[in-house]
Amino acid sequence: MTFRSLFIPAIDAKSLAGAVSDAGHLLAGRGVLKAQFTWSDYSPPANMAAAVDLSALAEQQRIGIKRMERELRDSFEASAKDLTAAINAEFLSVCGDFPGSMARSSRMCEAILFRHRGKDKQVGDPATIEEILFHSGRPLFLTPESGIAQTPRSFAVAWNGSKEAARALALAQTMIEGAEKVTFITIGEERDDTPSAEVMAAHLSACGTPADVIRRGPAGKTELVLAETAGEAGADALIVGAYSKSRLREIFLGGVTRAMLESPPLPLFIAH
Structure with a gap:
């Protein structure tokens, strides 16, 4: 990477x-x-x-x-x-x-x-x-405040099928090229009108990057489940999409992304 x-x-x-x-x-x-x-x-x-x-x-x-x-x-x-x-x-x-x-x-x-x-x-x-x-x-x-000690080689992707998640993954392509493994993490249900985590993992594997999927139920705080699951997968960094909502010309990140910004559990690659 x-x-x-x-x-x-x-x-x-x-x-x-x-x-x-x-x-x-x-x-x-x-x-x-x-x-x-x-x-x-x-x-x-x-x-x-x-x-x-x-x-x-x-x-x-x-x-x-x-x-x-x-x-x-x-x-x-x-x-x-x-x-x-x-x-x-x-x-x-x-x-x-x-x-x-x-x-x-x-x-x-x-x-x-x-x-x-x-x-x-x-x-x-x-x-x-x-x-x-x-x-x-x-x-x-x-x-994180402690920084990184080496070049990340294994990644986790927070995947829910949204355009924000897809854009984050697309912008991370040069970063994950040659990665040892990419794990798609899905919490709860995905949208049914977009490629599933399994389809995305198969596609990435076909492109030459080993990929797998971990699914978790919607229990507890999503950001904590994401961080815990990324750790279990051995990920060096987590790829997430940033979500926006415009109101009175103010822009807010989604709750999960904002929580991770306030206390990043591991290195984060965030794209909007």
């Missing part, structure tokens, strides 16, 4: 360094890696008192931005030293709207890579990930 190019949203130094380390495994020693820090100019609230020194506030913000940029760049460059010379690593600093600017910039790469920051630091992260995922047109590879 290899990616040719990856894009990392630079949010804090620790998760950035971890994502760079993960990229070394996911790029398999060659390719392009880009990380971006996005910042914006100071814009005072309209109701701010006239007596407030806006120039001083703006200067304080500029100092803070420069400090954060330097911290992130240093973290990226230090971590990138451990990558092979065949990986072209670049740190970008862009003035723009967050996270929209990151979503647009990520379109130059094959996928987005994000290292989970842990429960104590991830407040707001699911919403940020949603925005980038839904507006980038690119899939997301999310690794």
Whole structure:
């Protein structure tokens, strides 16, 4: 499994360094890696008192931005030293709207890579990930806080026959090429007007990738059953489709996908 190019949203130094380390495994020693820090100019609230020194506030913000940029760049460059010379690593600093600017910039790469920051630091992260995922047109590879120690070689696919699941599997084709095994996991009933998990596994096997099926009843929380079953199958990563519902111009992930974003049980490949 290899990616040719990856894009990392630079949010804090620790998760950035971890994502760079993960990229070394996911790029398999060659390719392009880009990380971006996005910042914006100071814009005072309209109701701010006239007596407030806006120039001083703006200067304080500029100092803070420069400090954060330097911290992130240093973290990226230090971590990138451990990558092979065949990986072209670049740190970008862009003035723009967050996270929209990151979503647009990520379109130059094959996928987005994000290292989970842990429960104590991830407040707001699911919403940020949603925005980038839904507006980038690119899939997301999310690794747990502990990261990955090697290139994933075995995969599980959350399959219910939906177009979202089918799209996620299609976008993961280059990733699963040459995989040791792919396991389709179905929980509860599938749609009867689309290929079953067994049909999908047979098709993938015919294409040269060994595949099997595990079925589970609709008992307990779906995300927990998925994670447990993927672990039983020996999967190194789980492929899932992201579901959207537009209301008042807000976009929400389905409950199962959102729960996994908040606490990924294993590396996730998510596509919308």
